[in-house]
Amino acid sequence: MSGVSVTKDVQDAAGAADGLVVLSNVNKHFGALHVLQDIDLSIARGEVVVVIGPSGSGKSTLCRTINRLETIDSGSITLDGKPLPAEGKELARLRADVGMVFQSFNLFAHKTVLQNVMLGQLKVRKTDQAAALERAKSLLDRVGVGSQADKYPAQLSGGQQQRVAIARALAMEPKVMLFDEPTSALDPEMINEVLEVMQQLAAEGMTMVVVTHEMGFARSAANRVVFMADGKIVEQATPEQFFSNPRSDRAKDFLSKILHH
Numbered sequence: 001m002s003g004v005s006v007t008k009d010v011q012d013a014a015g016a017a018d019g020l021v022v023l024s025n026v027n028k029h030f031g032a033l034h035v036l037q038d039i040d041l042s043i044a045r046g047e048v049v050v051v052i053g054p055s056g057s058g059k060s061t062l063c064r065t066i067n068r069l070e071t072i073d074s075g076s077i078t079l080d081g082k083p084l085p086a087e088g089k090e091l092a093r094l095r096a097d098v099g100m101v102f103q104s105f106n107l108f109a110h111k112t113v114l115q116n117v118m119l120g121q122l123k124v125r126k127t128d129q130a131a132a133l134e135r136a137k138s139l140l141d142r143v144g145v146g147s148q149a150d151k152y153p154a155q156l157s158g159g160q161q162q163r164v165a166i167a168r169a170l171a172m173e174p175k176v177m178l179f180d181e182p183t184s185a186l187d188p189e190m191i192n193e194v195l196e197v198m199q200q201l202a203a204e205g206m207t208m209v210v211v212t213h214e215m216g217f218a219r220s221a222a223n224r225v226v227f228m229a230d231g232k233i234v235e236q237a238t239p240e241q242f243f244s245n246p247r248s249d250r251a252k253d254f255l256s257k258i259l260h261h
Contacts, residue, residue, distance in 0.1 A: 026075035037231040050218040053228035067098035099169030099177040105161040107153040114149040139167040159190030176207040
């Protein structure tokens, strides 16, 4: 047991010392519903944090506050030591630094796959056309859809569209990537092709926050599993510790329902 606690202490120290994303005492309400309750979370550079928990536990809201798609009522969130900006050009720059991959792919239907991946580079990063084109092609190859570059999103499968969405986020050279249920809208046979790309990113050292129901991904790719319920972080641990020996009754109950089906 001492080995586990030492590892956790080391992780906590690393998170505090090199917290790329730090949420401190964050609260969020939707009307009377208190969806995020006193959230404290520090994500270290290069760390893969997988957030799991029952529906309605606040996972997606937590993810969306990190790039200010959701505002918070109290507390603070910093990225690389700086508070999240409120609006304007600074917010656009923040969203470039924080890549986001959604359930629904959010690609521009009237633009080709290549144009989708180039757009943010040109408009936000002010990359020149030739460099943006080269980077877009390289990233589409990297996620396995280089041959689809001239097609429109509607001509691609869901799995291909999601991989394009990942390439588009990567094109901005983000400091952290957020994934909000990235496979939940996909047919089962397409899920693995997206998870493989995410596994590769994790292996390459990308800082990632992943909200998912894919427990296999959590086991194999996460440095840390954060378990949420009822708007709170109930527990967090290494995947080995969490899946083999969860500490809270809430987590035990959740795992018993999903792992024995």
